[in-house]
Amino acid sequence: xxxxxxxxxxxxxxxxxxxxxxLISGFxxxxxxxxxxxxxxxxxAQNKEDLIASIRRYQSSNQExxxxxxxxxxxxxxxxxxxxxxxGQMGEMSRELEEKKVLAGLTKVSGPGVVVTVADIDPGQRxxxxxxxxNFIVHDGxxxxxxxxxxxxxxxxxxxxxxxxxxxxxxxxxxxxxxxxRHWVGSPFKIEAIGDPDRLxxxxxAEYPLSIYPVLKENKFPVSIEKKKExxxxxxxxxxxxxxxxxxxxxxx
Amino acid sequence: MWLPLLGLFTGFLIGQILNxxxxxxxxxxxxxxxxxxxxxxxxxxKGVLKDTYDGSILISSFFFNxxxxxxxxxxxxxxxxxxxxxxxxAFGVRIFQNLAIIRRLLLEKYRGHRSPKxxxxxxxxx
Numbered sequence: 001x002x003x004x005x006x007x008x009x010x011x012x013x014x015x016x017x018x019x020x021x022x023l024i025s026g027f028x029x030x031x032x033x034x035x036x037x038x039x040x041x042x043x044x045a046q047n048k049e050d051l052i053a054s055i056r057r058y059q060s061s062n063q064e065x066x067x068x069x070x071x072x073x074x075x076x077x078x079x080x081x082x083x084x085x086x087x088g089q090m091g092e093m094s095r096e097l098e099e100k101k102v103l104a105g106l107t108k109v110s111g112p113g114v115v116v117t118v119a120d121i122d123p124g125q126r127x128x129x130x131x132x133x134x135n136f137i138v139h140d141g142x143x144x145x146x147x148x149x150x151x152x153x154x155x156x157x158x159x160x161x162x163x164x165x166x167x168x169x170x171x172x173x174x175x176x177x178x179x180x181x182r183h184w185v186g187s188p189f190k191i192e193a194i195g196d197p198d199r200l201x202x203x204x205x206a207e208y209p210l211s212i213y214p215v216l217k218e219n220k221f222p223v224s225i226e227k228k229k230e231x232x233x234x235x236x237x238x239x240x241x242x243x244x245x246x247x248x249x250x251x252x253x
Numbered sequence: 254m255w256l257p258l259l260g261l262f263t264g265f266l267i268g269q270i271l272n273x274x275x276x277x278x279x280x281x282x283x284x285x286x287x288x289x290x291x292x293x294x295x296x297x298x299k300g301v302l303k304d305t306y307d308g309s310i311l312i313s314s315f316f317f318n319x320x321x322x323x324x325x326x327x328x329x330x331x332x333x334x335x336x337x338x339x340x341x342x343a344f345g346v347r348i349f350q351n352l353a354i355i356r357r358l359l360l361e362k363y364r365g366h367r368s369p370k371x372x373x374x375x376x377x378x379x
Binding site: 011015021022025036038039 | 258315
């Protein structure tokens, strides 16, 4: 019994050993938690950076490819010009090809027309959050509608924010931006069209089922339409590739 | 009785103050090792409460299991077998079992009658 006065009881000693182990565990627990927090932060930050980096990479490679298409087309045009200078069948064919290229939107074109501008409603003048936000932005459908109004008005060439709209062009929603020819375009949207300015103007400002322009105007969207004497539209810098549509010869089918 | 908690708290504080962290690649193995350590500690507490405590077994299991768990998890990753999960499962299940037994023993102690019940024996044998 006298022993107990100077030494802790067996049970306490046991607990002391456990307490020592707990001390070590607690130490590692704290470190483990630190590590976990660090790794969590790092992975999210890294993911974001990786995504941004890959977007940048694809953007620049896209640009490079477009530059290449442009270069190759210029080369091709130079050769065709040389051929067109020759008299005879080849010259005829080259001239025909040149015409077709203009029709396909593969050349820069200029002429009279209209410029339609539509933009999102200024964030200061609307409630940003909630389902309402949808009602304050220009949607891909609106652009499609205006493009078709312009086509109805006899537009011969159309471009949205410098992206030439051709027969295979897509105009679609890409979240907060709109994709035209798989390129980002954002508000404000400048839709330029070459054609008879009066007809184009009438087609765009036509009443609702025909054109969405008056609806946007009525809903206080910053929209405008202007007739121009001279508009220059860039060439379509994407590529055409048909894998399904094949030409059918006269008399067949 | 409060010594282990005090130890855990002190260790945690020291760890927080030093603010160290493991190399990220090995964080996973340290977590498993930590689980093994906790398992040993709960096993030890159970042993004290049941009077079957053995100091050398506890200390050896603490260090050996901890090292083994971390190493096996690491090895498992190298050979493409997720031993990591096996370790989590094994230690996790045992920790919960031991916790249940500790709770039962403490409760019985608190009530003052330590008559082992048949169903209590059953749980311990699990």
